[in-house]
Amino acid sequence: MFVIGSRIYKRVVLNFTTKNRNITTKKYRMKTEILEIYIQSVLPMKIEIAEKIASKFDRFELSKNEFILQENSISEDTYFLESGFVRSYTFDNNGNEVTTNIFSAPCFVNDFLSFFTQKPVKENYQTLSNCIFWKTNLENVQYNFHNIPEFREFSRLLFIINYYKLHDRMLEMVKENATLRYTKLLEKHPNIFQNASLKIIASYLGITDSSLSRIRKEISKI
Template identity: 45%
Template sequence: MKVENFSTNGLISFIKNTYPVSDFTANLIADNFEPVILPKHQLTLREGSINSDYIFLETGYMRSYVLDIDGNEVTTNIFKPNEMVFEVESYFQRKPSNENIETITRCIVWIGKYEKCQRLFHTLPEFREFGRAILVKGFTELKQRTVSMIKEKSERRYENLLLESPDIFRNVPLKFIASYLGITNTSLSRLRK
């Protein structure tokens, strides 16, 4: 649901904290995003479609997931407030996505459509640098998660997530957290005790 009269303050603050830009440039970037309220459990990207939305998640929680060979959902990422949400390969290479992205809670988001963002990438060096900063952060987090899944025991992955993002445990169903950690619901329940 598109909304009117939403303040861009959160989006502008996020832009400026991600890459230092002037107030004028931050406002110029923010003017290319539209505020939308998304209900709980709404897909914003379906596997097989092309990701055309560059989403700033202002409030709420979202996740990306894939279906494994048995048809089970496996959570690949959990997104919290003040993060960008998009599927990199599909967005930039215009390929059908292998992932689904859905809201876990009701969310307020700011959506930058592909065409508008491409215009910004090509005309505004500060937006290119902002985008690069987002990609570097995402790549670094993915690399850390991949290494963690190989080198650390489930207990350590659980402890790290609890330390870094305790809010996730208050807002995200445990089955999604367990899947994200690469463990069963039963194992997560045991760890929480």
């Protein structure tokens, strides 16, 4: 499953990048085009099917530092992040914020366990920049699941992708040193450093602010 997830995740990144290259030169069929492209990057399908899935989503915007979900709330919707950055965080035993994930568009952002079980969220999900989202509720997801075979396969692959990301991050935290984790984040997602404070990035990397400053100074000397 891990190998399959890795291949799917790499394919999604490649497919979305390839399809998105000419997005500014084409006339939009509809405002959901970026969502449709993402859906097709996960699972190639007829455009009419992708449009049908995307039609169940509603667009909204949030400014920097707003919440889409807060701890102990119920996730009534699932969210696709079209543009911007979001972080999830919780608190340790000493009351310090611990950033558990940083989401970079395009991707889905949600506490899927809360969404499908309707149990309280255990983290906070906060925007790091101005963001554009698309949301849909559980009723719409269930409708698509029972009426669109491609959506069932898309959902399965999406869960594999999320599992792979979670598993990969867990192994990175155990097997890689802080400097390597920092350089990999810088290479893969350089824009995060323009949208998240060093305190948030340090927390995400599992190190202190001072350790991150030291790593940055050492790298700048190379």
